[in-house]
Amino acid sequence: QTKAFTFDPGYTSTASCESKITFIDGDEGILLYRGYPIDQLAENSDFLEVAYLLLNGELPSKAERQRFDTSITHHTMVHEQLKNFYSGFRRDAHPMAIMVGVVGALSAFYHDSTDINDPHQRRVAIHRMIAKMPTIAAMAYKYSTGQPFVFPRNDLDFTSNFMRMCFAVPAEEYELNPVLCDALDKIFILHMDHEQNASTSTVRLAGSSGANPFACIAAGIASLWGPAHGGANEAALNMLEEIGSVDRIPEFIARAKDKNDPFRLMGFGHRVYKNYDPRAKVMRKACHEVLDALNVKDEPLLEVAMELERIALEDPYFVEKKLYPNIDFYSGITLRALGFPTDMFTVLFALARTVGWIAQWREMIEDPNQKIGRPRQIYTGAPMRDYLEIEDR
Numbered sequence: 361q362t363k364a365f366t367f368d369p370g371y372t373s374t375a376s377c378e379s380k381i382t383f384i385d386g387d388e389g390i391l392l393y394r395g396y397p398i399d400q401l402a403e404n405s406d407f408l409e410v411a412y413l414l415l416n417g418e419l420p421s422k423a424e425r426q427r428f429d430t431s432i433t434h435h436t437m438v439h440e441q442l443k444n445f446y447s448g449f450r451r452d453a454h455p456m457a458i459m460v461g462v463v464g465a466l467s468a469f470y471h472d473s474t475d476i477n478d479p480h481q482r483r484v485a486i487h488r489m490i491a492k493m494p495t496i497a498a499m500a501y502k503y504s505t506g507q508p509f510v511f512p513r514n515d516l517d518f519t520s521n522f523m524r525m526c527f528a529v530p531a532e533e534y535e536l537n538p539v540l541c542d543a544l545d546k547i548f549i550l551h552m553d554h555e556q557n558a559s560t561s562t563v564r565l566a567g568s569s570g571a572n573p574f575a576c577i578a579a580g581i582a583s584l585w586g587p588a589h590g591g592a593n594e595a596a597l598n599m600l601e602e603i604g605s606v607d608r609i610p611e612f613i614a615r616a617k618d619k620n621d622p623f624r625l626m627g628f629g630h631r632v633y634k635n636y637d638p639r640a641k642v643m644r645k646a647c648h649e650v651l652d653a654l655n656v657k658d659e660p661l662l663e664v665a666m667e668l669e670r671i672a673l674e675d676p677y678f679v680e681k682k683l684y685p686n687i688d689f690y691s692g693i694t695l696r697a698l699g700f701p702t703d704m705f706t707v708l709f710a711l712a713r714t715v716g717w718i719a720q721w722r723e724m725i726e727d728p729n730q731k732i733g734r735p736r737q738i739y740t741g742a743p744m745r746d747y748l749e750i751e752d753r
């Protein structure tokens with residue numbers, strides 16, 4: 361049943377654009393992708409089906425799904441010359457630095473074949489972007505480990521392919537764990553889009569000038585890297601490790617309330633959600649599924665996270681400020697259990713959010729009334745005045 365949504369006039373007056381892709385009701389904790397609730401998609405769908413939905417507005421038929429899968433699968437390899445960009449980075453370079461550089465470089469490989477005004481070339485660019493991100497991300501991880509790059513395979517689904525490209529080594533067969541691949545696929549769905557967040561707005565603004573879509577996605581990756589945004593999953597896990605044990609939670613709760621202390625509870629709070637982030641509930645469930653599949657009985661950081669959540673949700677300060685766990689609160693524990701190092705967490709976020717970014721970019725580019733973005737400002741500088749010679753200053 362489709363519930364009619366009414367918007368607060370105040371909200372629409374600050375809206376940066378119109379979009380049909382994602383709907384968030386921050387007060388009710390509702391997140392819909394093309395009208396479908398995020399928890400239903402995470403539980404029943406898979407990455408490429410939700411990617412198709414975000415791009416095209418409807419869930420695919422069997423034939424549409426088959427064509428989409430084939431198109432994505434056959435764009436997963438990267439140009440052999442693209443590998444040279446990795447060797448220019450120090451081995452200890454943050455993988456997000458590599459992602460910004462290599463994805464930006466894709467525009468040099470496809471600039472001439474991407475007439476963004478041509479629907480077919482736009483579609484190819486979109487499929488290339490979605491298909492190559494896992495390969496580029498896995499290569500960033502392999503480069504940091506010193507292990508050889510692993511080629512994508514056409515007989516594996518999107519997320520299994522990514523897991524294998526990250527963790528397989530030539531010396532032995534890599535055995536995929538379907539429970540872990542399914543959990544990561546669910547996590548990717550949760551991260552796929554989120555309306556006009558900082559990085560999506562960056563992609564839209566960059567794209568509004570007609571810039572190459574690959575360069576626009578690189579701009580989105582740069583914005584996502586910030587600890588207040590996509591970098592929060594890495595920051596949240598570092599925070600849980602710093603807290604270390606349940607008995608130290610009150611100390612950090614006090615610091616989070618202290619206006620003179622820059623410390624914030626990472627993975628808590630949100631610009632839009634003033635209720636529980638619906639993605640955090642699914643993430644917490646995925647966290648338990650992964651730990652159970654790995655037979656991890658007593659993950660101390662999960663104990664700290666759940667106790668911190670319990671205390672914060674009862675604390676009048678956080679209740680009054682409507683601070684709830686967001687998607688990043690449980691994701692770090694889960695991603696580390698899946699075998700990823702903390703500096704790869706935001707890379708995984710970028711891999712999934714590429715679908716939202718490119719879907720929002722396309723919606724903007726295909727808008728017949730689309731104009732270059734040009735935010736205005738409130739000027740608070742000096743009034744007009746005459747030039748002073750240096751002797752008179």
Ligand code: SDX
Binds near residue numbers: 632681683
């Ligand atoms: C993501 O936009 C998106 O959709 C982003 C995202 C996506 O999918 O793209 O959802 C992904 O970025 C999730 C958010 C990840 N970031 C973190 O978890 C970092 C920790 N969170 C905070 O940095 C913070 O909550 C923000 C940046 C997310 C929001 O900060 P705001 O805009 O200040 O939030 P607010 O205005 O609602 O804050 C209300 C009050 C403020 O205090 P006062 O100025 O009213 O006294 O709560 C305080 C804030 O200082 N506050 C916190 C807090 N978050 C807000 N206090 C302690 N700990 C926190 N985490």
